[in-house]
């Protein structure tokens with residue numbers, strides 16, 4: 513069931529979104545060669561703690577509960593990487609995904625950062641990934657249904673000769689991090705049947721994942737969380753929490 517949010521509720525989600533943006537901005541300053549992913553996670557945890565916000569990722573149930581406040585996924589890792597002793601190297605791509613609940617309302621955002629200069633293909637992958645998120649947000653203000661947006665997202669990635677990940681999708685968000693509806697970044701069969709109307713009050717975490725190689729992914733048997741590309745090619749992930757309003761889409765997870 514899709515729960516639409518009032519203007520007042522969206523304003524509260526904006527506060528949670530601003531905090532997630534601040535946490536990511538602080539984390540981004542640490543994205544340098546020689547830094548461990550654990551140090552980045554600690555920075556995010558400190559930002560949430562100082563603001564009295566509840567981290568949403570820690571303790572998420574799985575084979576083992578997720579142990580950190582952020583997912584940090586490097587290079588061929590798509591999503592759900594566990595922060596730890598891994599030391600960032602020049603040329604890496606680092607995806608940082610995090611979310612919090614503040615005063616009862618959630619926000620969720622992710623961004624992929626380069627560690628120093630990256631090769632041309634990775635640079636292009638970053639630009640396409642970010643561009644597809646920006647395209648989706650803009651089109652939410654022009655189209656009636658999510659399927660129209662998802663079709664354009666997939667087209668854009670195909671044109672660049674990269675692949676959209678289909679194993680993970682965006683989602684509604686509000687009092688809970690994951691609410692209805694699911695919003696795939698491609699035109700899925702189920703979406704064709706039960707489409708999502710882009711109406712004021714709908715709040716979505718829009719989160720394309722783009723692979724340089726094929727779309728297939730698998731979950732690590734070592735830690736039961738980290739999702740990697742099957743072909744070992746790099747991947748990027750860009751996510752914003754976005755509210756549909758009568759004046760158009762509003763990004764809630766921005767710092768401004």
Ligand code: MG
Nearest residue numbers: 609620621622
């Ligand atoms: Mg996220």
Ligand code: MG
Nearest residue numbers: 620717719751
């Ligand atoms: Mg999400």
